[in-house]
Amino acid sequence: MTESRVTEPRHPENTLAGTGATEAGDNPLLLANQICFALYSATHAMTKAYRPLLDDLGVTYPQYLVLLLLWERDGRSVKELGEHLSLDSGTLTPLLKRLEGQGLVSRSRDRADERSVLIHLTVQGKALHDKAECLPARITEASGCSTADLAGLRDQILRLRNDLTAALRKT
Amino acid sequence: MTESRVTEPRHPENTLAGTGATEAGDNPLLLANQICFALYSATHAMTKAYRPLLDDLGVTYPQYLVLLLLWERDGRSVKELGEHLSLDSGTLTPLLKRLEGQGLVSRSRDRADERSVLIHLTVQGKALHDKAECLPARITEASGCSTADLAGLRDQILRLRNDLTAALRKT
DNA sequence: AGATAATTTATTGCCTACGATTTGATTGTG
DNA sequence: CACAATCAAATCGTAGGCAATAAATTATCT
Numbered sequence: 051m052t053e054s055r056v057t058e059p060r061h062p063e064n065t066l067a068g069t070g071a072t073e074a075g076d077n078p079l080l081l082a083n084q085i086c087f088a089l090y091s092a093t094h095a096m097t098k099a100y101r102p103l104l105d106d107l108g109v110t111y112p113q114y115l116v117l118l119l120l121w122e123r124d125g126r127s128v129k130e131l132g133e134h135l136s137l138d139s140g141t142l143t144p145l146l147k148r149l150e151g152q153g154l155v156s157r158s159r160d161r162a163d164e165r166s167v168l169i170h171l172t173v174q175g176k177a178l179h180d181k182a183e184c185l186p187a188r189i190t191e192a193s194g195c196s197t198a199d200l201a202g203l204r205d206q207i208l209r210l211r212n213d214l215t216a217a218l219r220k221t
Numbered sequence: 222m223t224e225s226r227v228t229e230p231r232h233p234e235n236t237l238a239g240t241g242a243t244e245a246g247d248n249p250l251l252l253a254n255q256i257c258f259a260l261y262s263a264t265h266a267m268t269k270a271y272r273p274l275l276d277d278l279g280v281t282y283p284q285y286l287v288l289l290l291l292w293e294r295d296g297r298s299v300k301e302l303g304e305h306l307s308l309d310s311g312t313l314t315p316l317l318k319r320l321e322g323q324g325l326v327s328r329s330r331d332r333a334d335e336r337s338v339l340i341h342l343t344v345q346g347k348a349l350h351d352k353a354e355c356l357p358a359r360i361t362e363a364s365g366c367s368t369a370d371l372a373g374l375r376d377q378i379l380r381l382r383n384d385l386t387a388a389l390r391k392t
Numbered sequence: 393a394g395a396t397a398a399t400t401t402a403t404t405g406c407c408t409a410c411g412a413t414t415t416g417a418t419t420g421t422g
Numbered sequence: 423c424a425c426a427a428t429c430a431a432a433t434c435g436t437a438g439g440c441a442a443t444a445a446a447t448t449a450t451c452t
Contacts, residue, residue: 078357078358079289079350079356079357083357083372083375084289085267085360085374085378086267086360087286088374088375089264089267089378090264090282090286091306091307091382092260092381092385093261094307094409095382095386095389096256096385098385098386099388099389100257101410111261111438112437113438118251128401128402129401135262136265136266137438138402138439139401139402140404140439141438145438163447165401165445165446165447166400166401167401189256189257192388194384195384200256203256203259203377203378204255206377207256207260207263207374208259210364210366211259211262211263213364214266214363215266217270217363218266218363268439268440272440281407281408282408283407283408283409298430299431300430308410309409309411311410311431311433312409312410313431314431315407315408316407316408319407335417335418335430336417336430336431337430337431338431
């Protein structure tokens with residue numbers, strides 16, 4: 051690597067710097083101007099930040115989200131997990147089977163309603179809770195933001211999500 | 222639908238309402254408290270909002286992002302597209318082949334550097350730009366927010382992404 | 393009660409996403 | 423010139439994600 055300095059930015063920053071508010075700042079079709087892309091790429095960055103931490107736990111990011119719910123309250127149905135995560139059974143069923151294969155959860159029919167499948171943490175699944183406790187702090191640290199700032203941003207993002215979901219329901 | 226009223230909330234809102242700032246508001250492992258989940262679910266809601274609009278164009282969401290980049294500047298390499306979208310060739314190659322199969326782009330080796338594959342819009346690919354022009358406005362409308370609010374939120378999210386990416390680079 | 397309609401649940405098939413490896417082209421060095 | 427190192431795409435295996443479909447339960451009607 052002799053002169054890889056001025057070649058090209060490794061990762062185009064998509065900041066609004068440059069151009070001094072020419073036409074570019076107004077063009078709604080510009081990738082950098084779209085909030086959908088901001089969410090899309092921030093989610094990817096977040097997933098990447100979590101990956102090495104989750105590798106230690108031996109689970110993927112969506113699997114971690116399921117475990118978070120079960121640590122809050124055990125013995126939920128597939129349906130209920132799907133409502134909280136906005137995922138349907140087509141996504142959850144294979145995911146839960148993998149968690150079952152790792153010995154972290156058990157899947158069993160609800161005897162009161164044979165249509166439902168109930169998910170319970172195993173002893174190992176419960177034990178993983180302790181190892182996961184530090185993750186949010188690690189991510190907050192990596193973000194370089196205060197917890198208050200992150201909480202504010204989180205609430206704005208959730209509000210946007212709720213508005214979008216509500217608008218979709220009306221359609 | 223006789224008495225399906227008080228059964229259960231259709232979509233748990235993950236707002237911070239309830240509990241009146243008991244222990245729950247502080248527990249960093251609570252799903253609702255995690256900004257990663259806010260991003261994750263907002264991205265999904267956004268994708269869902271775009272889907273019917275993109276169905277009219279006949280493309281998926283990531284395909285749309287690629288087209289946005291090409292509409293800004295045509296004839297980019299796979300590598301360059303991947304840098305902007307944080308995607309590698311393993312994702313882009315099949316995606317671009319599908320776009321090629323739909324007659325929206327062409328793929329050809331760069332004659333100056335045969336390692337690179339250049340992606341060019343076809344006539345139809347360029348024509349699609351006009352039909353896509355209205356999409357961002359439709360989404361803004363659905364979000365119920367002002368463009369200024371959305372721009373502010375977008376910049377905060379991009380800042381978070383940049384901080385996370387920078388932190389990852391150091392590791 | 394028995395038959396049919398409506399709702400809900402879980403499973404299939406296709407696309408996106410990523411890590412790891414492979415192949416071919418280019419650049420750097422002795 | 424030859425060799426090694428580097429780089430870009432493509433390929434393969436695994437996993438997440440969603441639309442459409444199939445299976446099962448519940449509700450309704452005669």
